[in-house]
Amino acid sequence: MYASLLSNRYLTSRLIPFIAIAAVALCVALVVTVVSVMSGFLDMLKSSGRLIVGDVIISSGIGGMPYTDEFLVDLKGLKDVQGATPLIDTIGLLRMPYPRGDQKEVSHVQVWAVDPISLATVTDYANDLYWRPPADAAASAAMSDEDPRKHLDIDVLNDGKTLVQSRTGAPGITLGMHVSIGNARQKDGSYLPRYGWFMPGNDVTLTVVPVSGQGKIAEPREQIFPVLNEVQTGIYEVDRNRVYIPLPEGQRLLRLDEAPLYDLNAEPGPDGRYPQIGTTPARVTKILVRAKPDVSANQLRAEVELCYAAFAKRINADNSRVASMPDFVNILTWEQQLADLIAPVEKEREMMRVLFSLIYLVCAGLILSIFWSIVVEKTRDIGILRSVGASRFGVMWIFLRYGLIIGILGSGLGVLLAWLIVRNVNAIHEAIGSDAPPVIWIGAFVLTGICALGMIYAIWRGRLLAILLWLLGTTVLGLIATGLALHHGTLIWDPSVYYFTIVPDQVDWGTARWTFLFGVVFSVIGAAIPASKAADIDPVEALRYG
Amino acid sequence: MVNHIIATHVPPIIEARGVRKTYDIGSLPVEVLKGADLTVQSGEWVAVLGSSGSGKSTLMHLMGGLDRPDDNGGEIRFDDRPISVTHGKRLDSYRNRDIGFVFQFYHLLQELNVFENAMLPGMVGNWMTGHGSARAVARESARRLLDSFGLSHRLAHKPSQLSGGERQRVAIARALVNSPRVLLADEPTGNLDTSTGAGILDLLAERHAAGLTVIMVTHDAEVAARADRIVKLVNGRVTDQALTW
Ligand SMILES: Nc1ncnc2c1ncn2[C@@H]1O[C@H](COP(=O)(O)OP(=O)(O)O)[C@@H](O)[C@H]1O
Ligand SMILES: [Mg+2]
Numbered sequence: 001m002y003a004s005l006l007s008n009r010y011l012t013s014r015l016i017p018f019i020a021i022a023a024v025a026l027c028v029a030l031v032v033t034v035v036s037v038m039s040g041f042l043d044m045l046k047s048s049g050r051l052i053v054g055d056v057i058i059s060s061g062i063g064g065m066p067y068t069d070e071f072l073v074d075l076k077g078l079k080d081v082q083g084a085t086p087l088i089d090t091i092g093l094l095r096m097p098y099p100r101g102d103q104k105e106v107s108h109v110q111v112w113a114v115d116p117i118s119l120a121t122v123t124d125y126a127n128d129l130y131w132r133p134p135a136d137a138a139a140s141a142a143m144s145d146e147d148p149r150k151h152l153d154i155d156v157l158n159d160g161k162t163l164v165q166s167r168t169g170a171p172g173i174t175l176g177m178h179v180s181i182g183n184a185r186q187k188d189g190s191y192l193p194r195y196g197w198f199m200p201g202n203d204v205t206l207t208v209v210p211v212s213g214q215g216k217i218a219e220p221r222e223q224i225f226p227v228l229n230e231v232q233t234g235i236y237e238v239d240r241n242r243v244y245i246p247l248p249e250g251q252r253l254l255r256l257d258e259a260p261l262y263d264l265n266a267e268p269g270p271d272g273r274y275p276q277i278g279t280t281p282a283r284v285t286k287i288l289v290r291a292k293p294d295v296s297a298n299q300l301r302a303e304v305e306l307c308y309a310a311f312a313k314r315i316n317a318d319n320s321r322v323a324s325m326p327d328f329v330n331i332l333t334w335e336q337q338l339a340d341l342i343a344p345v346e347k348e349r350e351m352m353r354v355l356f357s358l359i360y361l362v363c364a365g366l367i368l369s370i371f372w373s374i375v376v377e378k379t380r381d382i383g384i385l386r387s388v389g390a391s392r393f394g395v396m397w398i399f400l401r402y403g404l405i406i407g408i409l410g411s412g413l414g415v416l417l418a419w420l421i422v423r424n425v426n427a428i429h430e431a432i433g434s435d436a437p438p439v440i441w442i443g444a445f446v447l448t449g450i451c452a453l454g455m456i457y458a459i460w461r462g463r464l465l466a467i468l469l470w471l472l473g474t475t476v477l478g479l480i481a482t483g484l485a486l487h488h489g490t491l492i493w494d495p496s497v498y499y500f501t502i503v504p505d506q507v508d509w510g511t512a513r514w515t516f517l518f519g520v521v522f523s524v525i526g527a528a529i530p531a532s533k534a535a536d537i538d539p540v541e542a543l544r545y546g
Numbered sequence: 547m548v549n550h551i552i553a554t555h556v557p558p559i560i561e562a563r564g565v566r567k568t569y570d571i572g573s574l575p576v577e578v579l580k581g582a583d584l585t586v587q588s589g590e591w592v593a594v595l596g597s598s599g600s601g602k603s604t605l606m607h608l609m610g611g612l613d614r615p616d617d618n619g620g621e622i623r624f625d626d627r628p629i630s631v632t633h634g635k636r637l638d639s640y641r642n643r644d645i646g647f648v649f650q651f652y653h654l655l656q657e658l659n660v661f662e663n664a665m666l667p668g669m670v671g672n673w674m675t676g677h678g679s680a681r682a683v684a685r686e687s688a689r690r691l692l693d694s695f696g697l698s699h700r701l702a703h704k705p706s707q708l709s710g711g712e713r714q715r716v717a718i719a720r721a722l723v724n725s726p727r728v729l730l731a732d733e734p735t736g737n738l739d740t741s742t743g744a745g746i747l748d749l750l751a752e753r754h755a756a757g758l759t760v761i762m763v764t765h766d767a768e769v770a771a772r773a774d775r776i777v778k779l780v781n782g783r784v785t786d787q788a789l790t791w
Contacts, residue, residue, distance in 0.1 A: 006655070384653045385655075386612075387612050388641060388720065389638045389639060389640075391635065391638045538614075539612040
């Protein structure tokens with residue numbers, strides 16, 4: 001009872017407990033915020049990585065794999081396969097429709113020649129198509145009038161899903177959201193056309209270079225495609241570079257389509273041609289495989305490897321085939337495939353962990369020293385309490401309770417603060433990324449002026465501490481105000497560095513719980529160490545303090 | 547004479563037997579008490595007179611269980627039991643209910659008000675024993691003491707708002723709240739002007755008249771003269787153990 005009374009009085013009669021609460025809160029908020037954003041980032045990377053390339057990727061050399069239609073039948077027969085899709089992955093040049101005039105801009109792009117229907121069963125392709133009319137009246141009402149989606153024809157979406165322009169029947173192309181300069185990202189994450197360039201409906205020219213199995217480059221080929229839609233995977237690297245065309249177009253452009261096979265050992269005919277002895281099958285360079293739910297990518301990879309080996313053996317033993325399966329293909333899980341992307345982030349996270357263990361230590365030292373000074377200040381009180389018969393534990397309990405309350409309040413506030421920051425991290429980032437509104441920096445200058453007046457008053461009254469504090473306030477606020485006035489938006493989270501166009505904004509509650517607990521336990525220990533030291537000394541010794 | 551004879555046959559309420567206490571000042575050990583003896587009978591008011599630095603406070607702290615004599619440095623006995631060898635709960639309870647201690651510098655808790663300060667030993671003891679009714683008794687006792695010390699209008703004030711005399715009266719109320727049998731007062735008037743000090747001494751006299759055993763140390767012969775018996779602390783020993791009557 002006296003312990004509660006005293007620890008409550010110690011908490012409320014001084015400024016220093018509030019400083020301690022603020023210190024605990026800041027440390028907890030710092031840790032929870034950074035760990036949440038970092039692990040959100042990794043999660044995002046991993047989940048979107050999987051949605052972009054499926055679970056298992058089979059890739060061959062540049063010469064491609066034949067007979068994939070048959071192989072796909074085998075693959076889809078595996079019990080753990082949800083879907084599989086063939087594609088050709090190459091690089092190309094894309095001549096954009098802008099600017100107006102003869103000189104057009106040319107971008108280099110990664111070309112995926114795909115079967116859009118099966119691609120949608122393996123990746124999130126169909127859902128990633130950005131231009132689509134609003135789903136219902138409510139969604140429509142929520143859109144601004146300038147948003148092109150508001151009155152969009154459903155054909156734009158459907159054409160994107162099939163990669164065929166339904167109006168003309170011509171094969172079309174879809175572009176990653178950031179391939180063209182025409183899409184200006186808005187604060188809410190939507191896009192408005194920039195400089196009037198709304199890409200669907202414009203034509204682009206794609207140039208690719210066929211390469212033979214021996215690595216020889218053939219004549220580049222080009223084709224004009226109508227842009228049907230644009231794709232937003234959320235991974236900036238992909239959205240910046242990737243374009244999708246129909247698989248048969250890709251095969252034709254890259255000379256991976258079916259072709260007559262001539263017997264070069266025979267005598268040429270009267271027309272100078274060698275006799276045709278068959279047809280070489282069309283080829284693809286990659287097959288993406290999606291696992292059924294709850295099947296791990298590694299498990300699927302093992303099954304796919306066996307399946308491919310069996311299939312290649314069967315084909316290669318069959319003398320009636322004009323082409324053979326490559327002996328060596330790469331079969332990787334998405335994690336292995338995206339290792340270039342994931343590994344640096346994991347390294348970065350490890351580095352953050354190391355840095356953070358230092359920050360933890362600094363926080364711990366800070367809290368311990370605050371508690372130390374609190375307890376030292378109260379050593380005489382401990383002597384008084386002991387002299388009227390309070391037990392060591394009774395005295396300890398005052399400070400344990402004190403640390404417990406500071407720990408709970410501080411950690412609770414810290415988690416709350418972290419929650420507020422993390423939930424609004426994109427808005428905060430956006431605000432940092434744009435110029436400071438004049439009200440804010442003018443307001444800061446006004447506060448600076450008030451501090452300056454306070455300082456003049458303090459000088460007039462001759463109060464040294466007040467002069468110092470007002471001077472400090474004037475300087476700091478003045479610097480902040482000047483900084484804000486001169487501030488021109490800088491993007492911290494540059495999507496070209498961090499892959500993603502938005503900052504993860506989910507609190508990692510596991511970390512939050514542990515950090516809260518850590519904050520409380522540490523505050524209690526931080527109070528217990530000096531308190532037990534104080535309770536150990538004889539009352540007379542303690543009474544000599546102060 | 548009859549009184550005296552009976553008194554010597556009753557065991558003393560509190561007794562110091564050959565107490566030694568050495569302090570290390572720097573690397574140099576200084577023996578402040580060199581075998582001090584002091585025997586006090588129940589109901590006595592004894593003044594220990596000594597010059598500044600003679601070890602009066604040291605002796606009081608030892609008798610109050612706030613400090614320990616040197617190893618093999620004699621013993622303090624209360625009610626015919628040694629307290630200088632006890633520790634833990636027993637010692638806490640000795641400080642809490644057997645004796646009351648008054649310091650020269652009051653030693654009140656700044657965060658508590660007058661009433662809470664006076665009640666503190668009641669709350670502490672209650673916390674140990676857990677008697678709900680004991681708390682009510684302590685409350686009542688604190689209120690009555692403060693009332694009789696003329697502090698009933700000051701209950702909600704903080705110690706910093708009181709004068710020195712008022713603070714010392716609060717400290718005495720605190721020392722008496724658990725109705726101890728012995729009051730140990732270390733220069734209770736040492737920090738006060740003469741008339742305020744006299745008021746404090748009147749208050750002690752009143753309590754003594756009601757049966758309280760009082761041991762008071764002072765360097766002031768006039769203050770000591772208020773006691774039944776005066777002993778002197780010279781060279782780390784108590785002299786003049788003779789009764790005054
Ligand atoms: N904790 C201590 N450490 C070292 N010396 C002490 C300590 N307490 C008291 N002394 C010394 O012991 C002597 C007696 O002190 P004290 O009992 O306070 O004297 P008095 O109360 O009679 O003035 C003094 O010389 C003092 O300096
Ligand atoms: Mg003294």
